[in-house]
Amino acid sequence: MSMAKCNISLVVIPLLLHIICFLLFPHTLQSQENGFSRQPSREFVFTSHERSDSDPQQVHISLVGKDHMRVTWITEEKDSESMVEYGTNEGEYSKKTIGEHTSYKYFLYKSGKIHHVLIGPLNPSTTYFYRCGGLGPEFSFRTPPLKLPIEFVVVGDLGQTEWTKSTLKHIDSKDYDVFLLPGDLSYADTHQPLWDSFGRLVEPYASRRPWMVTEGNHEIETIPIIQPHAFRSYNARWPMPYNQSGSTSNLYYSFEVASTHIIMLGSYTDFDEHSKQYKWLQSDLVKIDRKSTPWVIVLLHAPWYNTNEAHEGEGEKMRQAMEALLYEARVDLVFSGHVHAYERFTRIYDNKADSCGPFYVTIGDGGNREGLALTFKKPSNPLSLYREPSFGHGRLRMVNETHAHWSWHRNNDSDTFVADNVWMKSLSSLKECWELGHQEL
Numbered sequence: 379m380s381m382a383k384c385n386i387s388l389v390v391i392p393l394l395l396h397i398i399c400f401l402l403f404p405h406t407l408q409s410q411e412n413g414f415s416r417q418p419s420r421e422f423v424f425t426s427h428e429r430s431d432s433d434p435q436q437v438h439i440s441l442v443g444k445d446h447m448r449v450t451w452i453t454e455e456k457d458s459e460s461m462v463e464y465g466t467n468e469g470e471y472s473k474k475t476i477g478e479h480t481s482y483k484y485f486l487y488k489s490g491k492i493h494h495v496l497i498g499p500l501n502p503s504t505t506y507f508y509r510c511g512g513l514g515p516e517f518s519f520r521t522p523p524l525k526l527p528i529e530f531v532v533v534g535d536l537g538q539t540e541w542t543k544s545t546l547k548h549i550d551s552k553d554y555d556v557f558l559l560p561g562d563l564s565y566a567d568t569h570q571p572l573w574d575s576f577g578r579l580v581e582p583y584a585s586r587r588p589w590m591v592t593e594g595n596h597e598i599e600t601i602p603i604i605q606p607h608a609f610r611s612y613n614a615r616w617p618m619p620y621n622q623s624g625s626t627s628n629l630y631y632s633f634e635v636a637s638t639h640i641i642m643l644g645s646y647t648d649f650d651e652h653s654k655q656y657k658w659l660q661s662d663l664v665k666i667d668r669k670s671t672p673w674v675i676v677l678l679h680a681p682w683y684n685t686n687e688a689h690e691g692e693g694e695k696m697r698q699a700m701e702a703l704l705y706e707a708r709v710d711l712v713f714s715g716h717v718h719a720y721e722r723f724t725r726i727y728d729n730k731a732d733s734c735g736p737f738y739v740t741i742g743d744g745g746n747r748e749g750l751a752l753t754f755k756k757p758s759n760p761l762s763l764y765r766e767p768s769f770g771h772g773r774l775r776m777v778n779e780t781h782a783h784w785s786w787h788r789n790n791d792s793d794t795f796v797a798d799n800v801w802m803k804s805l806s807s808l809k810e811c812w813e814l815g816h817q818e819l
């Protein structure tokens with residue numbers, strides 16, 4: 379995109395949208411987060427397009443099934459081919475796959491050509507070199523291991539600020555296998571060029587390791603009458619492997635990697651007991667084989683347990699609807715975002731400590747432009763074991779079938795600092811949690 383076009387997209391279109399929205403629907407642009415204060419965020423970062431129109435940009439990868447990877451990228455040039463060449467040696471591409479493409483319109487914005495190509499079967503723990511559309515730079519990624527140990531990075535509410543850059547730099551300083559994001563990616567908030575900027579910002583990381591995401595409220599992007607369809611940009615740019623897990627929606631799905639079953643739930647689609655999501659979750663949980671996947675973790679956006687004053691009670695209806703399903707299935711861990719702070723709870727079921735319930739962790743501290751949620755309620759809730767309003771990221775290392783290590787890495791100015799860490803045992807290894815008529819192990 380030329381600089382002139384970029385300026386028009388960035389300034390005129392968003393301004394026009396805001397003026398129209400404010401005049402017609404003033405409530406849609408008001409912050410839903412009054413009543414608590416936030417530390418000022420760091421400067422917004424716009425990542426410009428510096429390759430040619432036909433070169434791939436915003437390259438990212440995601441896991442599909444047990445041995446495939448989806449490669450996604452965007453070109454300004456409409457004639458670019460949706461094709462990936464790849465191989466295990468630098469600059470040598472022994473395989474070639476043709477995929478599909480899409481694009482979308484959002485008010486006056488028209489996206490570039492969005493390419494999705496499924497490649498594989500791939501070997502585990504193997505570095506592949508690849509090129510998109512036969513042009514542009516070579517990228518590489520490493521596939522996850524087939525068996526434990528595996529290390530996940532977990533961080534939500536990422537955005538695109540100097541804090542985001544700091545978080546990504548800290549994440550990159552230590553190896554890991556798969557990136558998990560419980561919602562709120564770009565904070566484009568209807569300004570579609572900011573989705574492109576976000577894609578370029580994360581490309582150096584998301585092209586090297588699979589990024590598995592679920593949606594947050596900042597992905598909804600509806601504008602009454604003008605743009606009634608939710609998740610238009612998110613679904614076009616970040617398709618996840620929902621078909622493979624029997625889901626009919628990109629807003630909730632599951633996948634398995636190295637003895638871990640991971641469920642991505644949708645906080646912003648129907649979740650009551652009559653909903654498609656609820657029925658899909660029931661069927662997905664029943665299919666889990668704890669012998670092959672002893673660990674089960676869930677990610678969703680709006681936390682079910684939260685002692686911060688920000689977003690208090692927003693996940694409560696979903697908790698009431700779905701908590702029993704996760705408890706009966708002996709889910710090990712539930713991660714959420716939305717609250718811009720870090721908080722770790724003990725094992726809980728129905729607001730009480732329960733040694734067979736999941737651990738709950740809020741990790742909405744990736745670095746977004748809204749700043750931190752500074753105020754935790756007092757006196758502290760005994761279920762909440764650690765809480766801190768700082769930016770950072772988490773690492774979950776499944777060491778073996780029975781033990782995992784969780785650590786939270788605060789972004790200090792130039793260093794990353796492990797501020798909280800804990801060892802946990804898998805519920806599948808705790809016999810007492812499989813008695814009393816609960817599901818068989």
Ligand SMILES: [Fe+2]
Nearest residue numbers: 562594595716
């Ligand atoms: Fe959010």
